[in-house]
Amino acid sequence: MPSLFTRTRLFSALLAAQTLILGYTLPLSANAAPVAKQQNQVAGFYRMALGEFEVTALYDGYVDLDSKILTGASAEDIQSLLARMFVDSSKGVQTAVNAYLINTGSHLVLVDTGAAQCFGPTLGVVQNNLKASGYSPEQVDTVLLTHLHPDHACGLLNSAGQAAYPNASVYVPQAEADFWLSDEAAAKAPEPMRGMFQMAKQSVAPYDAQQRLKLYAPDSALIPGVSLVPSNGHTPGHSSYLFTSQNQSLLVWGDIVHSHAVQFAKPEVVIEFDIDSTQAKATRQQIFANASRDKLWVAGAHMPFPGLGHVRKEGAGYAWVPAEFGPLRSDR
Template identity: 35%
Template sequence: MELTRRRALAGAAAIAAAPLVPSTAVKAAAPMADKQAPSYYRYKVGDIQVTVVSDGKNTSPLLDSFITNAKKEEVNAALEKAFLPRDVFTIYFAPLVINTGGKLVVIDTGNGPVANVNSKGAAGQFVANMIAAGFDPKAVDMVVISHFHGDHVNGLLASDGTPAFPNAEVLVPATEWKFWMDDGEMSRAPAGRMQGLFKNNRNIFEAGLKKQVTPYEWGKEVAPGLLAVESVGHTPGHTSYVLSSGSGKVFVQSDVTNNPNPFATNPGWHAFFDQDADVAEKTRRRVYDMVAAEKLQVQGFHYPFPGLGNVEKDGSGYRVIPAPWNPTI
């Protein structure tokens, strides 16, 4: 039926004259959530099961000194290009729990319980998320540490100062152990951050963990299927790993980069937390050239969760392509 102008006007007038429907309060189906679900993600490397367990994140103001060889405006431009906010920088943390079938192995431990309190729950989530993922910290056989920065070692101790993984052997890079436990190195450490790191590491390892510590060498398996790989610069003994089983292989990069935006896209940028920035840059380029050429998947401690992806060359830098989320294991 053709809608004439007269009929359309009559219909509009009828709607306007109709009484309003009494308003009623609309009730939501459920209350708003006030926190995320526990954050963990599982995948297989051959016969080994990897569980990425989030320790949360830290967001802080972007300081002029954050990247020592780039201007703040350049950094902001890189963040905007990656659809990230200006003037702040977010660092993510993701330790691993590896089930080899015979051993339960943790790689790095996150920021720890003090950081959880100080950050109001934003960081220091590792143990809580690990338990939510079905793991008992008392069942951990080995804790493998990549390097001695607080976001990797502070979770070794529980809130009462006792070992968080009481039955685990704690494996540490021999070069890293030698540096941080050297009284001469500690006496020469610059005031501020470096002195604080020495003090923190001594408190952790000498207070309650010394009997559990075993130093390891590069080029050797430190746990079943887990090969320790030298990747120095970030710290003197910084270590990455190749996890392999059957035909499966993943490069666990630790802190070869921090957040890939902007440190993979701009591999020549030097962050203040790299102890030897020139060496760290050479390591970054060497490692990323290798994983790109071999099409080797990379697990990044500071990548956005869950941190698994591939690396490809992109101009003078690199691009990290996140692995698709897999709803099955």
């Protein structure tokens, strides 16, 4: 065995060679200064190709929901499904809020706009992420709203209360407008809901004043490559939008699902926010069946970001198959 002196010289030679070749030495002291942690998440956008269309998912933030607002199955079943997805519901169920920007080549379309300042500090960054993705609010020419709940419509306004998308026309289903923009409906609503009516009216007001608020019927033609899929129940005029390019289709379905851990396995589970829970349940079951059968791409406002994926039939219910991260490819 080499002597201690020989081993020490050998170690020193190896260390010198490492420094020469790699330009650094390994820390030899346990007291070395720690490397500062990076406290910021990556920008909240994700892109995928849909035929000739480009789809950009935009993260608005999250809200923690109480699992008790889910009904239609036993509390034990709901908790079991949440636990199966490693969700600790005692701290609230983290629920994302997403919007979707679709570049069709002739239109830059934003589906839903996020919550802006309406829901607190964990939400309201759609515009920041839109800019981070390489676009500007001024380039958006079409906004399609799935419905007029604040976490979908408040982002129509900037912090000054002006139109956040100054060159866009805003499309709202007629039945949705008839409810949320009606003074009569607001007066009849329970007191806790009345603020939502006010926020809906404020959100669309600048666009209405400039004749850029477009109310449409279920049989209306929107823009090329986009068709309407009525999906009411959650709200009276809740609507989904089907984008199609080169035989590929993406259904942007709004609030069909609020809890992916529970509602795919048990589509009969509804949420407190559903205005017509019976219709919302029937709509969800139909949308799931169609999306699974037709192998549609799906974009969900409250699915884990980026909220893009497929629906697969599984047993008596369904399962969510999220998109796999990868480069933009139009051949998938």
